[in-house]
Amino acid sequence: MRDELSSAALKLLAVQGFENTTIDQIVAAAGVSQRTFFRYFKSKEDVIIEFIGDLGACLRTGLAARPAAEPAGVALRHTLSVFVDAYTAFPAKSLSLVRLTLGTPALHARYLERKARWQAELAAELGRRAALDPDTDLRPALTAAVALDAFDIALAHWAAGDGKSALADLLDEAFALVAHTLTMIDPE
Amino acid sequence: MRDELSSAALKLLAVQGFENTTIDQIVAAAGVSQRTFFRYFKSKEDVIIEFIGDLGACLRTGLAARPAAEPAGVALRHTLSVFVDAYTAFPAKSLSLVRLTLGTPALHARYLERKARWQAELAAELGRRAALDPDTDLRPALTAAVALDAFDIALAHWAAGDGKSALADLLDEAFALVAHTLTMIDPE
DNA sequence: GACGCTTTGGCAGAAACTGTCAATCATGAC
DNA sequence: GTCATGATTGACAGTTTCTGCCAAAGCGTC
Structure with missing residues (x-):
């Protein structure tokens, strides 16, 4: 799950850049809720x-x-x-x-x-x-x-x-x- | 005005610490609106x-x-x-x-x-x-x-x-x- | 007083977080 | 099979930082 979030985030961040990527986009790509993201990572x-x-x-x-x-x-x-x-x-x-x-x-x-x-x-x-x-x-x-x-x-x-x-x-x-x-x- | 905000901020930050001080407290102490703060400073x-x-x-x-x-x-x-x-x-x-x-x-x-x-x-x-x-x-x-x-x-x-x-x-x-x-x- | 220019305020909203509680789900005991 | 237990997740509301937009207020010039 953590790895899934991580790889989804890396893929998006590498393409769109850091500021242009929102948490919502990351969690949508990983298919989880925003709350779950912040359980695994303290910040973006x-x-x-x-x-x-x-x-x-x-x-x-x-x-x-x-x-x-x-x-x-x-x-x-x-x-x-x-x-x-x-x-x-x-x-x-x-x-x-x-x-x-x-x-x-x-x-x-x-x-x-x-x-x-x-x-x-x-x-x-x-x-x-x-x-x-x-x-x-x-x-x-x-x-x-x-x-x-x-x-x-x-x-x-x-x-x-x-x-x-x-x-x-x-x-x-x-x-x-x-x-x-x-x-x-x-x-x- | 900028100096006023600055000194109000410094006074509060030195006493309360950085995380415990909100922009609202700073602008209240300086007697201006929050929007004015962000006109003079890009961030806290x-x-x-x-x-x-x-x-x-x-x-x-x-x-x-x-x-x-x-x-x-x-x-x-x-x-x-x-x-x-x-x-x-x-x-x-x-x-x-x-x-x-x-x-x-x-x-x-x-x-x-x-x-x-x-x-x-x-x-x-x-x-x-x-x-x-x-x-x-x-x-x-x-x-x-x-x-x-x-x-x-x-x-x-x-x-x-x-x-x-x-x-x-x-x-x-x-x-x-x-x-x-x-x-x-x-x-x- | 009319006209511009700058400064300020208020509002609405995005985005990053946080706390809380309910739902789900696996595991194992009986 | 069923029930209790604990862990994971989701949903919701709320706070805080920060931005865009537009209206209002002051201020100098003509």
């Missing part, structure tokens, strides 16, 4: 954001699972692989979702807010790893922010180039450019 | 966002006004001074606005979306300065993102510490930590 944005967003939940646990001695940059790059893998597993669907998200201000705003939460969790975990107090030291927050920026910019270029370059390569390229900064949190 | 969020957001318009022009030979990091730090100056000019008001924005998901989302636009403009200007193509080179976008992250994290720590540390000092500290990355776009 959630139908889209859940795809890109649910992965973030495992970011912190993924980072925590990396060896403690690993440099932060390497650990973060490995942690972000869950995103890369998820996106490259279904390139066509991912590309259309990313383009829709980046091209719709309301969706982009929600996505960025989710990203900010991941960033806070990553910063907390980085602070724990390096035994730094995130309240007084800016390095955990900065490191998390730069890593996620690298991902975001790689994603934007991936979408802009229609997936011509591999997302993993773009992310590697971005990480290489900010490698120096990501070592700021490493001991010594 | 806009009343808050315009304060933090209107400064962004001059970011690109500010960067463009810096000497071409100046390293990107230095130019960006100077460009961000308009924000620092605006915030420190009215610390009490700025602090409550920033806390409200960072603490309200809907407002935070809108703010981040605005920031993303500034980032795109800064990236475009950085690409122009360095004669790089932003479509193929990740450096303009990464440089802009890191600079704005430094600002954002300095701002968050400023708000979290109740303005005890000076915003300018926090921003300098953040810029020092990412200084290496900001030179990636400089020639040679």
Whole structure:
């Protein structure tokens, strides 16, 4: 049922755009009532954001699972692989979702807010790893922010180039450019 | 009239929070009709966002006004001074606005979306300065993102510490930590 | 006072949500 | 077979944000 709503919504949103599609159209396509839609999704944005967003939940646990001695940059790059893998597993669907998200201000705003939460969790975990107090030291927050920026910019270029370059390569390229900064949190 | 609405809104929002305050309450306090409110503000969020957001318009022009030979990091730090100056000019008001924005998901989302636009403009200007193509080179976008992250994290720590540390000092500290990355776009 | 221009108000309505309650439907106990 | 139980769904009313439209009011000019 949730999947039925989800696929009906995605089909309509991809064709008509986000603002031009109403909940009534989605539930009519899925053959359910409007009330049912809002039982499964908190808002219209959630139908889209859940795809890109649910992965973030495992970011912190993924980072925590990396060896403690690993440099932060390497650990973060490995942690972000869950995103890369998820996106490259279904390139066509991912590309259309990313383009829709980046091209719709309301969706982009929600996505960025989710990203900010991941960033806070990553910063907390980085602070724990390096035994730094995130309240007084800016390095955990900065490191998390730069890593996620690298991902975001790689994603934007991936979408802009229609997936011509591999997302993993773009992310590697971005990480290489900010490698120096990501070592700021490493001991010594 | 716009100022009247704005101050009435700010007073209510600061006390009751964002979600708990309706447009009807705001317009009742200002003594105007709801229709008038939406003539001056596109949405409820806009009343808050315009304060933090209107400064962004001059970011690109500010960067463009810096000497071409100046390293990107230095130019960006100077460009961000308009924000620092605006915030420190009215610390009490700025602090409550920033806390409200960072603490309200809907407002935070809108703010981040605005920031993303500034980032795109800064990236475009950085690409122009360095004669790089932003479509193929990740450096303009990464440089802009890191600079704005430094600002954002300095701002968050400023708000979290109740303005005890000076915003300018926090921003300098953040810029020092990412200084290496900001030179990636400089020639040679 | 007549004419335009701008600002404001009121109304009607769309669209996104929320709370509540009744109907339905599957599951399992007896 | 039947009845109780719990979960899913639908229908309805209501709130809130936001928009379009038109009338009324102020205001300066001639």
